[in-house]
Amino acid sequence: MISFASFPTVSDYSGYNKPHHPHGESDDAYMDLDADYDQTDGSRLTCPGEMLTSSQDYMRGHGTYVVDEDVIASVAGTIERVNKLVTVRATSGRYNPEVGDLVVGRITEVQPRRWKVDANGRQDAILMLSSVNLPGGVQRRKLESDELQMRNFFEEGDLLVAEVQAFFITDGSMSLHTRSLRYGKLRNGQLVTVPPILVRRLKSHFIALPCGVDLILGLNGYIWVSKHVKAAEQEGEEGFDAEGVYSNVNDDIDETTRTAISRVTNIVRILASHFVPLTDTVLTEAYDWTVDQQGGVKDLLTEDFGDALVASLVSRS
């Protein structure tokens, strides 16, 4: 099985987590160290203009540039090394898409045979009419009449979940597809945005919390929190129900579910403001903790409560 390890895991194997001695020991295999580097996490930090290493021994990766055989950092972040490749991963910044990523986006424009989607990337993503499932079967051909009624499927402002399909060679913008029953238009919930770096690549980005709330963790930092949909309803039959998939109307959501959705949304906001990476375990723990504390949903947004929540999560680890 091919596994896609996230960046931090890779660096664990790269030999960088071994203890370094900033002074004295001249170990040329490693890049030279400076007293400024933070070593709490085993990873080293840098900022633009810092010399990292010589370009004769190493290849430059993202976040670096070469001048006179010196590899120099161009962003502030952690230095990562895979064999001879040196990269600097910025601690903040926009979403950097990769093929296969799950993203949540918002339609910004309807164009001939395509939609433009804001997916927090450096350019708007493109969703072609040919990469969506249309009512009347998966294998159906796209007709001229479909082109004329594109707004019946997605309109400006609609939210959708999709997968990155490919990149355009011309300008590197991403092309999305929704050719799965799990993808498509979003309803019954609300959107939260967090810094994209906080969403790691997980086994599944569709999370169903025990409290009856579904989460979609878009790798672009857009997170959709919604009412739980039963798996049977979602799967549908072969000729899937177009009304449901492209519907603009919310289902009935009862008071408790609404409260749960708001609570999860606020938890995500708190974790993001404390720069805590989001995973299903962390979210579940956080939810249980807030329920134990018997705080109201809006109490979550007070600073003390947020600090206490994050402190409890850290102490548990």
Added chain:
Amino acid sequence: MGSRVEISNEGGYRSDGRRQFELRDITINLAQQGQADGSAIITHGLTQVLVSVFGPREAKLRSQTIHDRASINVEVNVAAFSTGERRRRGRGDKRVLEIGATIKSTFEPVVQTMLYPRTQIDVYITVLQQDGGLLQACINGTTLALMNAGIPMLDFVCAVTGGVHSTSPMLDLTTLEENDVPHVTVATMPRTGKVALVTMETRLHVDRFEEIFRLAGEAGKVLHREMKGAVMARTSTLATAMGRQRSVDKDGDEQMHE
């Protein structure tokens, strides 16, 4: 000059109690401001500037897209309450537009715009308080905000104002001094020592220029140390906050395997 203000007294102190080459206090705040991708609040003494950076993102107007690199769009807004005398400066004010254009041309060669073709980087600068050295504060703030937004840059850009009173050069002028003393703003890139910007609006004797220019370059290095410290502290805070949680993830995985 015929000014009644004493620029430096017999003891060699300036009107705010500083020495000739002394810089004002600097504070840097790199916390998240609203929805901006990167932001910075920098103060040089009583001059305070807030810079927010958005992007790289899709350009709003198709005419602004450049097919092989990102375009940088700088908008400066001077708050009416920022000066002693309350005065509204509109968006079309020539002084304000000029500051914006200067900052844009300073950063175009420093930001690696060719990595992001057909996009736009928006820099919004809000001047909250001004007491001299407006351009230097704007440039330093923009450097920090761009770095905070994770936009690749060749180096820091550190700007400082230098002036000359009769024959003695001085650094980091206040409004009071800027009104009386010929001054020049110099922005340097400390790694290579290259100069990104030299600008002046007053007349300065050519014999004095070199001395001030060199001094401003030295002061740039001091500023670089401060700015780098702030950027590293911010990066370190974020990295530890994320690293702390990594152990939680591992616990979660183990539970799942059991």
